Amino acid sequence: MKRDVKRENQLNISRRDFLKTSALIGTAGAITLSGCQPKNSMTSAQGTDVGTGNYPSDKKWDFENPPQSIPANKIIETLQADVVVLGAGLAGVCAAMAAAEKGAKVIVLEKREVSTFHGGWCGVVGSRRQKELGIDIDADEVIADMMRWGAYMPDQRLLKLWADESGRVMDRLLDMADAEGIETIPEPDLKQSWLYKEYDISLRFLPAWNATLVPLIEKNAKAAGAEFLYETPAVQLLREEENGRVVGVIAENLDGYLRIDAKAVIICTGGYENNPEMLAKYAPRALHAASSWYSEGSTTGDGIKMGMWVGGAMQAGGYCPMLFDGGIPGFPLPIGLARQPWLNVNTLGKRYVNEDAPFGYTCNQDINQPGHMKWSVWDAKWEDEVELMHGTVCERLVPPLWSADVLDQSLKAGFIVQADTLEELATIMEVPLDTFLQTVQRYNELAKSGKDLDFGKNSEMLTTIEQAPFFATKSGAALVVTLDGLQIDTNMQVLGTEGKQIPGLYAAGNASGNFFANDYPITAIGVSHGRALTFGWLAGENAVQNLA
Structure with missing residues (x-):
């Protein structure tokens, strides 16, 4: 694919333009995280659970029934x-x-x-x-x-x-x-x-x-x-x-x-x-x-x-359905830091996937986990390592999708949790302590060896989790559109x-x-x-x- 200086010049966008974009788009980097009440698209209009879709093939759905024609006098x-x-x-x-x-x-x-x-x-x-x-x-x-x-x-x-x-x-x-x-x-x-x-x-x-x-x-x-x-x-x-x-x-x-x-x-x-x-x-x-x-x-x-x-x-x-990773219950927007391909563990404290798969593929794996949720875990070195994560398109930590105050806002809102020890973090996450510690130990070993023998993740993204404080976010799939x-x-x-x-x-x-x-x-x-x-x-x- 050819590149020239014209293209590179177009990428020198000013911070002022990014800030304008943030204000207009309303991404996580431009709004306060507290007090947000997203619409729940997982329940019916009456507030009842519609289940998981395991219905007989001949089921007649309400939306399939045409309404009565509106009379001319109306x-x-x-x-x-x-x-x-x-x-x-x-x-x-x-x-x-x-x-x-x-x-x-x-x-x-x-x-x-x-x-x-x-x-x-x-x-x-x-x-x-x-x-x-x-x-x-x-x-x-x-x-x-x-x-x-x-x-x-x-x-x-x-x-x-x-x-x-x-x-x-x-x-x-x-x-x-x-x-x-x-x-x-x-x-x-x-x-x-x-x-x-x-x-x-x-x-x-x-x-x-x-x-x-x-x-x-x-x-x-x-x-x-x-x-x-x-x-x-x-x-x-x-x-x-x-x-x-x-x-x-x-x-x-x-x-x-x-x-x-x-x-x-x-x-x-x-x-x-x-x-x-x-x-x-x-x-x-x-x-x-x-x-x-x-x-x-x-x-x-x-x-x-x-x-x-x-x-x-x-x-x-x-x-x-268009499914993106990083869906956080109680918040209708992505938090970019939580979408990086850090170590992912399920609610049992076990790693289960190459964290650097395309959005929909990652979501399919997340949905298959207990409770359809996961924890993303990283440590204090994240600012030095985030460039190695190289998120895909809107996962990347660049304005207007990211601003420096999002971490503090997310911590205050409880969407990201922090601890001084892995033991304390496991307690906050409510995952089995021994299993979680074994998972982190194994992940650190793989990172130091430079090869993911378990799931084949790019070696650049294998970063150790060993420097306090430690962070985690609980998330699942996010439904964007159909x-x-x-x-x-x-x-x-x-x-x-x-x-x-x-x-x-x-x-x-x-x-x-x-x-x-x-x-x-x-x-x-x-x-x-x-x-x-x-x-x-x-x-x-x-x-x-x-x-x-």
């Missing part, structure tokens, strides 16, 4: 549009922009009072920015690796479509950014010595990543004529019985129900990570997550359900149960399926957002092209 207003976009996240604002700049009358329905954005790495292939920086990406290799991650369950045609079109779509977003003086940077620090190859496909928009990008696209979409209706969630799709075409949507605002007649509807409402019943059916593994990082609570599978109610088919297997949704084809059109297009209905982003399966391929950095922006844009273009 409609307080009827609007007209060419294209209605459901959801104003990354996929939704891209769909709105693409359709509006082609001259369509566009209405965007957003459940929340503002648009939604998370994270910041946007994975694309072949953008002009990447070409300027000398980044040469082998798209075939990336696609092949992503197919392996998904056990060849994804639709490879969709992966190729992303690889072919994402650069073009990113170039259009770069035009918007350039006009506003917004800088973009690639991922500066890929892991070189790892069992898994990281692909240099991501770009970030400064200073606040997707908190900069989404409002930028939203602003341009409005300038192109798109109308945004906030706090107005869609509740039902309208589909003609005669020809099966989706011809509009019923939405609800604070005053009542609206009917919007349209020639195309694009579902961009996100996944179902805050719908415990859908998790129980499709992704029961996620029910064992220790926390949820989608704290708004707005992604409850609304668009997916509406699509299913009019005949749309859900992704057929390989359901894919990545499977309605089946779509390469036109972004939703498919019915027989594999045929539903006329007038499109989906993109996490409301769409067939792109990911089983585990999120974190090594294809930012590909989730890359899919969202690319397929949202294509959905907008295709919807206008196929207007009846």
Whole structure:
């Protein structure tokens, strides 16, 4: 992979820019840890446990039952549009922009009072920015690796479509950014010595990543004529019985129900990570997550359900929750120091895994442990050793994901515990003392030998635990989003149960399926957002092209 001085210059971001990013993104380094009450996505709306997903295959779920049609006399207003976009996240604002700049009358329905954005790495292939920086990406290799991650369950045609079109779509977003003086940077620090190859496909928009990008696209979409209706969630799709075409949507605002007649509807409402019943059916593994990082609570599978109610088919297997390590009960954000590949032990005090695996793989192992939890353990040398840990992407201890006061805040809040002796630490952790001490002794022996004979972790990350004070954090998997949704084809059109297009209905982003399966391929950095922006844009273009 080629590099030049242009690229290196782009990585010299000022501390002031990082601090701006921290304030806007709201990461752990920018907020106080005490007093946070995350939404619990592991229980039903009534507060009852939905279990672990061990249900008979023929079970009929409540969300699968279409609601009664809203009668005409309940409609307080009827609007007209060419294209209605459901959801104003990354996929939704891209769909709105693409359709509006082609001259369509566009209405965007957003459940929340503002648009939604998370994270910041946007994975694309072949953008002009990447070409300027000398980044040469082998798209075939990336696609092949992503197919392996998904056990060849994804639709490879969709992966190729992303690889072919994402650069073009990113170039259009770069035009918007350039006009506003917004800088973009690639991922500066890929892991070189790892069992898994990281692909240099991501770009970030400064200073606040997707908190900069989404409002930028939203602003341009409005300038192109798109109308945004906030706090107005869609509740039902309208589909003609005669020809099966989706011809509009019923939405609800604070005053009542609206009917919007349209020639195309694009579902961009996100996944179902805050719908415990859908998790129980499709992704029961996620029910064992220790926390949820989608704290708004707005992604409850609304668009997916509406699509299913009019005949749309859900992704057929390989359901894919995005699980990240470091989920801390009682806190809805990651604490970077706890996510480093230090020594991990389960609640029995035993080491059980190579701590330096990709996020989803680590989470699978964590979920398999007693209580679905682990302890990460390190010592006073951490500041000297943390560079050796070289966390993957958002695990790295760099601003805005990390600031110097996070350790003190975490200790005060009780998310990190500290002790002067290993015996005292084991008591605080409530793990068997003898077993824990034997585990630490064995780990120290491996570290001093320079080879992990037990689990094969990179020798650079084998650091001893012998200098007081000692630290530990209890964590499990964190549910970020779900990545499977309605089946779509390469036109972004939703498919019915027989594999045929539903006329007038499109989906993109996490409301769409067939792109990911089983585990999120974190090594294809930012590909989730890359899919969202690319397929949202294509959905907008295709919807206008196929207007009846």
